[in-house]
Amino acid sequence: MATGKSEPEAPLRLGLFGGTFNPMHYGHLRSAEEVCEALALTRLWFIPAGHPPHKTAQGITPFEVRLEMSRLAVGDHPVMSVSDLEGRRPGRSYSIETLQQIRQEVGPTWELYFILGLDAILEIATWKDYKDLFTLSHFVVLDRPGYDRRRLEEVLLREVHPLLRPLKVERGFQHPSGHKVVLQATTLMDISGTGIRKMVRGGRSIRYLLPEAVRKYIITHKLYL
Ligand code: ATP
Numbered sequence: 001m002a003t004g005k006s007e008p009e010a011p012l013r014l015g016l017f018g019g020t021f022n023p024m025h026y027g028h029l030r031s032a033e034e035v036c037e038a039l040a041l042t043r044l045w046f047i048p049a050g051h052p053p054h055k056t057a058q059g060i061t062p063f064e065v066r067l068e069m070s071r072l073a074v075g076d077h078p079v080m081s082v083s084d085l086e087g088r089r090p091g092r093s094y095s096i097e098t099l100q101q102i103r104q105e106v107g108p109t110w111e112l113y114f115i116l117g118l119d120a121i122l123e124i125a126t127w128k129d130y131k132d133l134f135t136l137s138h139f140v141v142l143d144r145p146g147y148d149r150r151r152l153e154e155v156l157l158r159e160v161h162p163l164l165r166p167l168k169v170e171r172g173f174q175h176p177s178g179h180k181v182v183l184q185a186t187t188l189m190d191i192s193g194t195g196i197r198k199m200v201r202g203g204r205s206i207r208y209l210l211p212e213a214v215r216k217y218i219i220t221h222k223l224y225l
Pocket of ligand 1: 018019020021022025027028031044068072115116117118119142143144189190192193194
């Protein structure tokens with residue numbers, strides 16, 4: 001029966017997954033797929049860092065190469081894609097500036113979900129204007145083998161805001177701004193870019209750690225030797 005009332009529209013949810021992606025691997029891809037599903041994301045953008053402040057410029061693979069590998073890795077996906085926005089911005093790539101830029105570009109209707117690994121959030125106090133990040137976006141933390149998830153609460157309360165409150169249903173916290181920091185359970189994969197680069201340098205196989213198209217790209221372009 002028509003009531004004359006329109007159904008409430010589903011929120012538009014945009015996941016933002018930054019990183020060096022040198023190269024992108026199944027640890028990133030599978031986690032992203034599971035986050036898309038669990039949070040019903042409308043879109044997820046992988047954002048390769050243009051000029052990462054935390055990695056030494058020496059030896060970092062050029063942005064265009066990391067972008068190309070990331071696009072090969074994601075392929076044709078209904079929700080996920082790769083953004084070149086940090087590569088287009090001059091200077092160091094600070095997440096705070098990326099978030100502000102995205103908020104401006106997409107407008108107020110989208111909910112933003114900043115996705116990062118447990119290793120990264122435990123170091124959040126080294127990021128530029130990191131406290132402000134939590135006023136702009138929800139956070140989705142991916143568990144990672146080898147990192148102690150019990151340290152998350154301690155780091156958040158000490159470094160981010162002493163008034164973060166535990167969430168009732170999900171595993172995580174609510175920031176006074178209303179944004180959540182959720183610890184998302186995903187399939188744990190002990191894969192890292194560092195490990196992959198080391199294996200290539202040592203002449204070892206990297207098959208099945210990342211998409212085949214990326215493995216072939218690495219071999220053809222003689223990366224990481
Ligand atoms: P490197 O070893 O070169 O530092 P990395 O593989 O850790 O690279 P980054 O590109 O630096 O990957 O990471 C991008 C984001 O993805 C970070 O927030 C990181 O914590 C997360 N991440 C990386 N690998 C995994 C993994 N295996 N599982 C879950 N999250 C991951």
